[in-house]
Amino acid sequence: MRLLAISDLHLGHPKNRERLETIGASPEDWLILAGDVGETDAHLTLAFDYLLPRFARLIWVPGNHELWTTSRTPGALAGEARYEALVALARRHGVITPEDPFPVWPDPERPTMIVPMFTLYDYSFRPDDVPLDGVVAWAAAENSVCADEYLLHPAPYRSRIEWCAARAALTEARLRALPDDCATVLVNHFPLRQAHARLPRVPRFTPWCGTRRTEDWPERFRARAVVFGHLHIRKTFEEAGVAFHEVSLGYPRQWDQQRTIASYMRVILEA
Numbered sequence: 001m002r003l004l005a006i007s008d009l010h011l012g013h014p015k016n017r018e019r020l021e022t023i024g025a026s027p028e029d030w031l032i033l034a035g036d037v038g039e040t041d042a043h044l045t046l047a048f049d050y051l052l053p054r055f056a057r058l059i060w061v062p063g064n065h066e067l068w069t070t071s072r073t074p075g076a077l078a079g080e081a082r083y084e085a086l087v088a089l090a091r092r093h094g095v096i097t098p099e100d101p102f103p104v105w106p107d108p109e110r111p112t113m114i115v116p117m118f119t120l121y122d123y124s125f126r127p128d129d130v131p132l133d134g135v136v137a138w139a140a141a142e143n144s145v146c147a148d149e150y151l152l153h154p155a156p157y158r159s160r161i162e163w164c165a166a167r168a169a170l171t172e173a174r175l176r177a178l179p180d181d182c183a184t185v186l187v188n189h190f191p192l193r194q195a196h197a198r199l200p201r202v203p204r205f206t207p208w209c210g211t212r213r214t215e216d217w218p219e220r221f222r223a224r225a226v227v228f229g230h231l232h233i234r235k236t237f238e239e240a241g242v243a244f245h246e247v248s249l250g251y252p253r254q255w256d257q258q259r260t261i262a263s264y265m266r267v268i269l270e271a
């Protein structure tokens with residue numbers, strides 16, 4: 001029995017969509033989908049319908065792309081209302097979301113909670129000498145512009161910064177309430193640490209990549225592993241005994257279509 005993870009399936013791209021069926025059945029295993037499944041309810045439904053019967057459990061967190069409001073968004077829902085609709089869609093399928101009780105990984109030696117999270121970003125992943133009100137212009141000066149600026153709305157909050165603060169507070173309170181002897185696997189679309197949001201090709205995209213509020217969460221909340229995506233730069237590394245996994249598939253040009261999508265899944269835990 002394994003805990004597997006992948007993110008950024010980006011099923012809006014036909015080449016990714018057509019290759020979804022290269023994921024075979026793995027009925028003992030749990031699968032984490034760490035965001036950016038696609039942009040529409042149809043993309044999520046496609047992934048959930050296909051993957052649910054093939055895995056023992058499916059755990060999903062939203063990426064920024066799912067939260068976009070486009071002409072195809074049902075009811076033109078935006079911001080938190082869009083997020084709530086996504087959670088409802090996942091729950092209708094039986095998929096575990098950041099709003100559900102944390103599933104417990106059956107490890108007799110070390111009880112471990114799998115913690116799906118949604119903490120967004122707040123532009124704090126920027127150099128200290130760049131002021132908040134200049135951060136978008138600073139990024140644009142090197143051609144980094146995030147489509148979220150037009151498509152990811154913060155309502156009812158006044159800004160994505162406020163929404164991020166609310167999400168981080170709520171998530172932190174749930175983590176603080178866990179028993180002291182329980183370990184965690186923290187799952188978020190965005191990296192939890194600023195140092196992990198390194199994008200050599202678009203170095204000024206980092207403001208849209210996370211929040212400094214989560215910097216110490218891996219140690220504070222006894223993480224065995226941290227799973228994230230968003231960067232489209234696959235990587236596994238360790239810091240102070242915690243395994244960090246960036247598990248993106250990415251856009252068609254970012255992975256080898258001769259391979260199966262399953263071969264890009266990372267093993268996070270094994271029981």
Ligand SMILES: [Fe+2]
Pocket residue numbers: 008010036063230231232250
């Ligand atoms: Fe992505």
Ligand SMILES: [Fe+2]
Pocket residue numbers: 036063064065189229230231
């Ligand atoms: Fe993303």
